[in-house]
Structure formats: structure tokens, C-alpha cells
Amino acid sequence: MDTLQLALVFLSIVALHICIADETNQDYTWHIKKIPHIVSSDIVTLKNPSYEAELQLELNGTCGIECQRTLPPPSLADLEEYLSYETVFDNGTRTMTRVNVQGWHPETEMEGNKPKHSVRRKRQIYGTDSRFSISDKQFMTNYPFSTAVKLSTGCSGILISPKHALTAAHCIHDGKDYIKNGKKLRVGLLKVRSKRGGKRRKGSKRAKEDESEDADPPKKDRKQKRKSIQKRSAAAEELTNNLSGKERGSGAGKPSFQWTRVKAIQIPKGWYRDxxxxxxxxxxxxxxxxxxxxxxxxxxxxxSPEADKMPGSRVHFSGFDEDRPGQLVYRFCRVSEESTDLFYQYCDAEPGSSGSGIYIRLKEPNKKKWRRKIIAIYSGHQWVDVNNQQQDYNVAVRITPLKYAQICYWIHGNHASCKQG
Known part of the structure; x- marks a missing residue:
């Protein structure tokens, strides 16, 4: 058993003792809540995006928890405006969907809005780095670490359905336009490279499909065939050049990425700064x-529950920090301050981890089984307004009942699957 495995076993034992100790004082359970409905009212076709924005992993001038406490709560009309959303398809088509909110009760959104005056620290890593690199394939490709994904833009994300990944909006959009390489956005899923080096068995269904795709119809001449081969080779070379050496050249049995194109992107209108x-x-x-x-x-x-309803007030997430290329980095830490929609936390992190799914583990109602769920999206290192001054913090966007309803609707396309959360 290597050092990493020993460290993870030790952390598991510590976390277990914390949970047992906390459970004697409080029952940490996923409480079932009735979810409001997000109903589509109108869809408008927009012009294709220009993809001219630069990627910014650190945002400036944003309104943080202290700043937002001075603002009046949004009205229902405001929320319907913010929760309206834009969809961009892989062919460049772009639409705006306006929504109506039904069954919304403001009191269900106001948890965690009580002022807390705890000392926070900046995001930079001081002293001992508390992050853990998950390099062993047995850990990296097993749940929950296997749910982490890497975006071709350099951010992280998390799988939330067989066809959907959740990430931070600023990883693909700067609040005004989509980033330059967002048009060919790809998502990398963790996998273990086989000893065959990825070669398929002869006679397999996929191999036959590939052979049929590579074969030219009888009427095609050799020039057309050469052009087709050159086009595919150029596309493969472009993808290879976009990947780092660790992703491109990992040996047999080592983790690598299976890259998948994105069919559609959905972003709430509230992200647009104007x-x-x-x-x-x-x-x-x-x-x-x-x-x-x-x-x-x-x-x-x-x-997302309030921090004092989480075991040890701790959150967990894994991402692909850019200072550790080719490695999945896991961390857990305490929530230091929270509002209705945001919380600050103590986790050490570096650019590249933005967009990671933050999760906790609570008991299922009336059961002894514990289940992990995503409760927030790690926005990353943000410069926020605090008393008219810019300070940098680790910021996460909480999944509220309204955001749950919206994301769930994006996944399922109906309200029947999104009645309770």
C-alpha cells in the first residue's frame, strides 16, 4: 500500500469519526423539499455567437456576500428574468428561452442568509498544501472521483446525468460573449488506457463500423479517398495538439481522457452582467x-443545506488544478461564510479547478444509507467587493430550490422528474 492509499485510508477513518461524533448531536439527513416549476413561456432565436471572449479564470469586480447583503431581495419578475436561459447548439444556432416560475416560496430560498462573522483566508496556498493528488487508477476511475470531468477550455466539471455535465458559466462565457475556443468545446471523461493501447478487437461491432466509415464507396476515385483521409488526419492532429503531454502520452494502465464533443450549452440569463x-x-x-x-x-x-447542517460544516470536491497537470486533485474543507446563493470556503485550489462540483454526504430520509449529492459549483478565485474594496476569496455557487428546478429541467426536459429535491 503506497503513501497515497495510506493517506486516503487515514482521511476516511478521520471523516468517519467526525460523522459519528456529529451524528450524536445532530441528524444529518437529506430533507425532501417541494421544488418550484420553471416553465418555458417563449423561445426567441438569436444571432450566432461570435466567440471572441478571452477565458478568465479569476473574475474581478463581482458582488460577494457582504455586497449582496446591502441589496434588496429580487422580486419574482427579477428571478424569472435571471432564470431565463440561453442555449447554444454545436451548429452555432442560439436561442433565448423565457421562463415563468410557479410554486415559488421565498422562505425556501432564504436559508443561509443570516450574517456570520468568521475569519476567512485568501485562496492562495499558504504553508502546508492540503490538496491530495489522486494518481492511482483504482481511485481516479472509481466513484466519486470518476464523476469529475475536464473541459477543453481548461476548467473542471462534474457528471450529473448520462448526457450532461455541470460546470461554471465563466469557463465558457465571460458575461458578454462566448470564449474563443468554445465553438469546439469538448469534455474529457476519465478512463484507464487498456494494455492494447486503445486498439479495438477485430470483428467487434465498433471496429466494423469504423471500417465501414473508412471504406470508400465503389464509385469514389482515389483523389476523393485521399482528401477524406487527410481531413480526418488533420482533425486528429488538431485534437492531439490541444492536449497536454500527460493526457496525450500516458502509458498502458495509466489514466487518460475520453474526449466527447458538446451538443448544446445552457447558461442562465442571470450570468449576463448587463x-x-x-x-x-x-x-x-x-x-x-x-x-x-x-x-x-x-x-x-x-x-444546498446550511453549513451547520453538514457534517463538520465540510464540503468536498475534485478538479484538475493547472499546477498539477495530468492529475485529479481532491480536497475537503469547512464552509466559512454563506448567503442565500453563495458560500466561501477554506479549500486550497488553483486555476483549473473552477467548475468542479462541490458535494457532501448525508443520510437518506428514513434510511441508514448515506448518499453523496452535488450542492454547489466551485466558481473559483474571485475578487469580490467588500466594503468598497476588492478582496479575493474562494467562492461557490449554491444550488437553491430554484436553481435545482432549472438544472433538473435542463437535464430531463420535463417537470415530472423535478418535483422533489
Missing amino acids: VSHNMSLDYDYAVLELKRPHKKKYMELGI
Whole structure:
């Protein structure tokens, strides 16, 4: 057993003792809540995006928890404006869907809005780095670590259905336009490279399909065949050049990525700075629909409870920090301050981890079984307004009942699957 395995076993034992100790004082359970309905009222076709924005992993001038406490709560009309959403398809088509909110009760959204005056620290890593690199294939490709995905833009994300991944909106959109390489957005799913080096068995169904795709119809001449081969080779070379050495050249048995194109991107209108202004940080999330479904175990959505209703007030997430290329980095830490839509936390992290799904583990109602669910999206290192000054914090966007309803609707396309959360 290597050092990493020993460390993970030790952490598991510590976490177990914390949960047992906490459970004697409080019952940590996923409480079933009735979810409001997000109903589509109108769809408008927009012009194709220009894809001219630069990727910014650190945002400036955003309104954080202290700033938002000075603002009046949004009205129902405001929320319907913020929760309206834009969809961009892989062919460049773009639409705006306006929504109506039904069955919304403001009191269900106001949990966690009590002022808390705890000392916070900045995001930079000081002293001992508390992150853990998950390099062993047995851990990296097993749940829950296997739910983490990497975006071709350099951010992270998490699988939330067989065809959807959740990430931060700023990883693909700067609040005004889509980033430059967002047109060919890809999502990388963790996999273990086989000893055959990825070669398929002769006679397999997929191999036959590939052979039939490569074979030219009898009427095609050799020039057309050469052009087809050159086109596919150029596309493969372009993808290879976009990947780092660790992703491209990992040996047999080592983790690598299976890259999948994105079919559609959905972003709430509240992320657009000219719409929500000081509230844009609350809507820093996006859902990516994959072109092909995967067979991995994904993580379910959950509604974010207050920090004191989490075991040890701790959250967990894994992402692909850019200072550790080719490695999945796991961390857990305490929530230091929270509002209705945001919370600050102590986790050490670096650019590249933005967009990671933050999860906790609670008991299922009336059962002894514990289940992990995503309760927030890690927005990353943000410069936020605090008493008219810019300070940097680790910020996460909480999944509220309204956001749960919206994301669930994006996944299922109906309200029947999104009645309770």
C-alpha cells in the first residue's frame, strides 16, 4: 500500500469519526423539499455567437456576500428574468428561452442568509498544501472521483446525468460573449488506457463500423479517398495538439481522457452582467449536453443545506488544478461564510479547478444509507467587493430550490422528474 492509499485510508477513518461524533448531536439527513416549476413561456432565436471572449479564470469586480447583503431581495419578475436561459447548439444556432416560475416560496430560498462573522483566508496556498493528488487508477476511475470531468477550455466539471455535465458559466462565457475556443468545446471523461493501447478487437461491432466509415464507396476515385483521409488526419492532429503531454502520452494502465464533443450549452440569463449586474456571480453555472451518452456513474443533484447542517460544516470536491497537470486533485474543507446563493470556503485550489462540483454526504430520509449529492459549483478565485474594496476569496455557487428546478429541467426536459429535491 503506497503513501497515497495510506493517506486516503487515514482521511476516511478521520471523516468517519467526525460523522459519528456529529451524528450524536445532530441528524444529518437529506430533507425532501417541494421544488418550484420553471416553465418555458417563449423561445426567441438569436444571432450566432461570435466567440471572441478571452477565458478568465479569476473574475474581478463581482458582488460577494457582504455586497449582496446591502441589496434588496429580487422580486419574482427579477428571478424569472435571471432564470431565463440561453442555449447554444454545436451548429452555432442560439436561442433565448423565457421562463415563468410557479410554486415559488421565498422562505425556501432564504436559508443561509443570516450574517456570520468568521475569519476567512485568501485562496492562495499558504504553508502546508492540503490538496491530495489522486494518481492511482483504482481511485481516479472509481466513484466519486470518476464523476469529475475536464473541459477543453481548461476548467473542471462534474457528471450529473448520462448526457450532461455541470460546470461554471465563466469557463465558457465571460458575461458578454462566448470564449474563443468554445465553438469546439469538448469534455474529457476519465478512463484507464487498456494494455492494447486503445486498439479495438477485430470483428467487434465498433471496429466494423469504423471500417465501414473508412471504406470508400465503389464509385469514389482515389483523389476523393485521399482528401477524406487527410481531413480526418488533420482533425486528429488538431485534437492531439490541444492536449497536454500527460493526457496525450500516458502509458498502458495509466489514466487518460475520453474526449466527447458538446451538443448544446445552457447558461442562465442571470450570468449576463448587463442583465443581473451585481447578482451575476449567483448564476455562475452552466450545463453541457454531451453528443454521446456515457456509462459512468454520475452524481445526483441536491439542494444546498446550511453549513451547520453538514457534517463538520465540510464540503468536498475534485478538479484538475493547472499546477498539477495530468492529475485529479481532491480536497475537503469547512464552509466559512454563506448567503442565500453563495458560500466561501477554506479549500486550497488553483486555476483549473473552477467548475468542479462541490458535494457532501448525508443520510437518506428514513434510511441508514448515506448518499453523496452535488450542492454547489466551485466558481473559483474571485475578487469580490467588500466594503468598497476588492478582496479575493474562494467562492461557490449554491444550488437553491430554484436553481435545482432549472438544472433538473435542463437535464430531463420535463417537470415530472423535478418535483422533489
